[in-house]
Amino acid sequence: MTAFKKSPWVIHYDASSCNGCDIEVLACLMPKFDVERFGIINTGNPKHADIFLVTGSVNVQNAPVVRNIYAQMPEPKVVVAIGICGTSGGIFRECYNVLGGIDTVIPVDVYVPGCAARPEAIIDGVVRALDVLEEKRRFMNSSADSVGGGFMINRANQKDIPEILALQKIAYRSEAELYGDDSVPALGQTMEQITADFDRMIFIKAVVNGKIIGSIRGFRDGDTARISRVAVHPYFQRKGLATRLIKQIEQEVGDVRIYEAFTGHQSLRNLHLYEKMGYRQIRTEPFTPTVNWVYLQKERT
Numbered sequence: 001m002t003a004f005k006k007s008p009w010v011i012h013y014d015a016s017s018c019n020g021c022d023i024e025v026l027a028c029l030m031p032k033f034d035v036e037r038f039g040i041i042n043t044g045n046p047k048h049a050d051i052f053l054v055t056g057s058v059n060v061q062n063a064p065v066v067r068n069i070y071a072q073m074p075e076p077k078v079v080v081a082i083g084i085c086g087t088s089g090g091i092f093r094e095c096y097n098v099l100g101g102i103d104t105v106i107p108v109d110v111y112v113p114g115c116a117a118r119p120e121a122i123i124d125g126v127v128r129a130l131d132v133l134e135e136k137r138r139f140m141n142s143s144a145d146s147v148g149g150g151f152m153i154n155r156a157n158q159k160d161i162p163e164i165l166a167l168q169k170i171a172y173r174s175e176a177e178l179y180g181d182d183s184v185p186a187l188g189q190t191m192e193q194i195t196a197d198f199d200r201m202i203f204i205k206a207v208v209n210g211k212i213i214g215s216i217r218g219f220r221d222g223d224t225a226r227i228s229r230v231a232v233h234p235y236f237q238r239k240g241l242a243t244r245l246i247k248q249i250e251q252e253v254g255d256v257r258i259y260e261a262f263t264g265h266q267s268l269r270n271l272h273l274y275e276k277m278g279y280r281q282i283r284t285e286p287f288t289p290t291v292n293w294v295y296l297q298k299e300r301t
């Protein structure tokens with residue numbers, strides 16, 4: 001194991017079974033085994049996590065939870081299935097409601113067998129996960145450098161919602177830092193709110209290697225197309241993707257007279273992008289003490 005580039009953050013979920021492996025994971029975090037001495041930090045927030053530690057088998061009830069946590073984790077991410085239940089369903093695999101190991105619902109990168117898996121084996125699994133994480137990080141960086149115009153851009157569907165929400169929260173983190181204000185609406189949006197947006201708006205996604213790395217949404221309001229939430233994964237920014245997403249939503253939203261978008265007053269990159277595409281600033285409205293919305297319009301040609 002070489003030096004870490006950053007502290008890896010782990011999130012732990014006990015899917016089901018006897019809880020034996022769950023207790024061994026907790027033992028790793030306690031003073032005796034103390035994984036924090038390697039810089040590994042346990043977090044309860046999937047949006048901050050790099051490594052997903054899952055114990056127990058997957059059943060009908062917990063499968064959506066496992067999928068949901070996984071979808072909210074930013075790329076690159078690594079999944080470690082712990083214990084024989086997590087790796088294959090174990091002694092519970094024949095139960096009426098058990099689907100199997102973790103890989104029946106999400107892709108698993110590292111398997112740590114054992115019943116229960118020993119803390120040393122779990123720590124070894126996390127160390128192997130770090131290598132996989134670094135490999136994925138390198139791959140994403142090289143994909144971002146070489147992808148050029150090779151994005152797949154098309155309409156999103158309902159099952160893309162968790163991944164788009166996770167992307168939005170990664171992409172808008174820099175906006176919150178810019179304004180020194182965490183109340184940026186894109187960061188606070190809940191699953192219920194984005195699902196409600198999905199019911200009334202068109203969502204567009206950009207996909208590379210099966211991962212959503214860009215999105216935008218819009219809807220028709222009379223003769224105006226209202227466009228919002230351009231989100232591009234930080235690894236794929238400054239590659240023309242935002243421009244392509246805006247062009248695509250302009251096409252998809254249909255036959256309108258005016259396109260209208262808005263962005264924060266300090267988001268100079270977004271303002272420049274819209275103005276380069278023919279939008280002109282029409283008004284500014286205060287939103288919070290730190291953020292003013294700048295509205296921009298363009299007539300359809």
Ligand code: SF4
Nearest residue numbers: 020021083085115116
């Ligand atoms: S692998 Fe063994 S100890 Fe771990 S959760 Fe399954 S039955 Fe329990």
